[in-house]
Amino acid sequence: MIDNLYADIGYHSLTKHGEIVCGDNVKKIDCPDGSVVLVLADGLGSGVKACILSTLTSTIISRMVAENLPISYCVHAIAEALPICSVRKLAYSTFTVISISPNGLAHIVQYDNPGIALIRNGKEVPLPFVRTTYDEKMIESAQVQLLKGDVLISFSDGAEHAGVGPGMSYAYGWGRDNIVEYMEPLCHVGFSAKTLNTILLDECYSRYDGRPGDDTTALTVYMRTREQVNLMIGPPANREDNEKMLSLFFSKEGKHIVCGGTTSKIASEYLGKPLKVSLDFEDDDIPAMGSIEGVDIVTEGIITINKVLEYANDYLKDNETYSQWCYKRDGASTISRVLFEEATDINFFVGRAVNPAHQNPDLPITFSIKMQLVRELAECLRGMGKNIRVSYF
Amino acid sequence: MTLTICIGSSCHLKGSKKVAQTFERLIEENNLKDKIEFHATFCMGNCQKGISVGIDDKVYSVTPETAEDFFAKEVLARLGK
Numbered sequence: 001m002i003d004n005l006y007a008d009i010g011y012h013s014l015t016k017h018g019e020i021v022c023g024d025n026v027k028k029i030d031c032p033d034g035s036v037v038l039v040l041a042d043g044l045g046s047g048v049k050a051c052i053l054s055t056l057t058s059t060i061i062s063r064m065v066a067e068n069l070p071i072s073y074c075v076h077a078i079a080e081a082l083p084i085c086s087v088r089k090l091a092y093s094t095f096t097v098i099s100i101s102p103n104g105l106a107h108i109v110q111y112d113n114p115g116i117a118l119i120r121n122g123k124e125v126p127l128p129f130v131r132t133t134y135d136e137k138m139i140e141s142a143q144v145q146l147l148k149g150d151v152l153i154s155f156s157d158g159a160e161h162a163g164v165g166p167g168m169s170y171a172y173g174w175g176r177d178n179i180v181e182y183m184e185p186l187c188h189v190g191f192s193a194k195t196l197n198t199i200l201l202d203e204c205y206s207r208y209d210g211r212p213g214d215d216t217t218a219l220t221v222y223m224r225t226r227e228q229v230n231l232m233i234g235p236p237a238n239r240e241d242n243e244k245m246l247s248l249f250f251s252k253e254g255k256h257i258v259c260g261g262t263t264s265k266i267a268s269e270y271l272g273k274p275l276k277v278s279l280d281f282e283d284d285d286i287p288a289m290g291s292i293e294g295v296d297i298v299t300e301g302i303i304t305i306n307k308v309l310e311y312a313n314d315y316l317k318d319n320e321t322y323s324q325w326c327y328k329r330d331g332a333s334t335i336s337r338v339l340f341e342e343a344t345d346i347n348f349f350v351g352r353a354v355n356p357a358h359q360n361p362d363l364p365i366t367f368s369i370k371m372q373l374v375r376e377l378a379e380c381l382r383g384m385g386k387n388i389r390v391s392y393f
Numbered sequence: 394m395t396l397t398i399c400i401g402s403s404c405h406l407k408g409s410k411k412v413a414q415t416f417e418r419l420i421e422e423n424n425l426k427d428k429i430e431f432h433a434t435f436c437m438g439n440c441q442k443g444i445s446v447g448i449d450d451k452v453y454s455v456t457p458e459t460a461e462d463f464f465a466k467e468v469l470a471r472l473g474k
Contacts (some may be wrong), residue, residue, distance in 0.1 A: 261401040261435030277400060277433040279413060287405040288433055300435060302402050
């Protein structure tokens with residue numbers, strides 16, 4: 001993308017209270033030319049029927065848009081393909097399509113979903129929508145050049161109506177404009193798309209008193225620049241490779257994270273700067289951090305990374321532990337913030353030296369566990385849409 | 394005197410934080426802040442016998458249970474207390 005522009009994407013759904021499946025669906029397609037297509041569909045009703053309608057809609061449209069077919073074709077194809085509800089005599093699913101080309105040009109098409117918002121410099125900017133009618137359906141479409149820092153927020157009507165329901169305190173729901181107003185000041189804090197999205201849905205959840213009256217989905221796109229981060233863990237299997245591993249690691253652009261006691265020691269020797277270890281025990285479970293001039297983060301190895309992996313797994317599911325790692329100063333939280341929120345490209349430098357002290361049957365840490373941790377963490381980070389490169393030494 | 398405690402992976406799991414807290418309390422209680430330079434370090438390469446504690450250049454093994462005793466016998470004794 002131009003100027004290293006990168007579309008950071010987050011989406012998640014809350015399922016209507018009492019239903020087992022969600023009637024909203026989000027599909028994301030990464031096209032070979034580097035563009036990305038996103039569709040948020042909301043099927044009529046709730047439960048399995050709605051789920052089928054929205055999944056068909058999002059799947060068909062995303063595929064067709066990815067193949068560059070005109071939107072009129074897509075709308076027609078949906079009308080032909082959706083099964084008609086025997087109760088309501090209707091085949092219906094609302095949708096919002098966002099297609100972003102590698103240079104940051106966005107095509108937005110929406111049909112009956114609450115209006116998508118573009119937030120630029122903390123304020124909503126109106127989108128130049130053009131209205132067209134296909135098959136008696138009024139479709140709005142707009143084109144906009146996205147800039148660094150822009151945030152697009154789209155949501156299903158479950159968010160708009162958050163708080164409506166028996167015994168709930170919001171007679172008219174949260175409201176589209178109120179949601180946008182709530183999100184505006186948060187958009188230039190630097191939160192990742194996933195975090196912004198979680199903040200929005202958390203507010204919906206609490207307005208529904210934990211019992212969503214409708215399927216509620218939000219989709220957030222945050223336009224940012226690529227940010228490379230380098231993480232080194234473990235000394236190389238052969239001592240002679242120390243120099244090679246360290247010089248490659250420190251020649252990389254971006255932040256440098258060094259994990260592990262021995263690893264920190266060889267990094268400090270390589271840089272000729274002392275390794276200092278703090279006595280601040282921020283967290284009971286996580287060992288204190290260290291510091292070396294020239295290294296951004298210095299931590300203990302396996303216990304810290306194990307915790308980062310725990311946070312990463314949760315980030316991809318409910319993101320409930322966000323409330324912990326977002327502010328805590330221990331090593332695992334600090335690494336999590338950099339890897340999950342800041343980084344778009346991460347280089348892992350993994351040394352395969354076996355720490356003889358760790359091969360003790362009394363301890364729950366072994367060499368194979370360390371390799372496993374790194375593999376799983378890399379997988380999770382890929383799942384967050386980041387480019388990951390792992391080199392072994 | 395330099396007093397070092399290992400907070401590497403292995404010693405951490407064995408409870409080096411508790412030992413560090415005990416030492417911090419005892420240093421405070423005995424008013425030894427200007428006599429003892431207390432700091433943490435990553436792995437001291439003595440994991441099997443950890444929790445590793447160093448007094449100047451010598452390495453000892455301590456557990457949370459023996460920390461208080463160790464402080465009296467090794468640290469205070471050395472300072473002539």
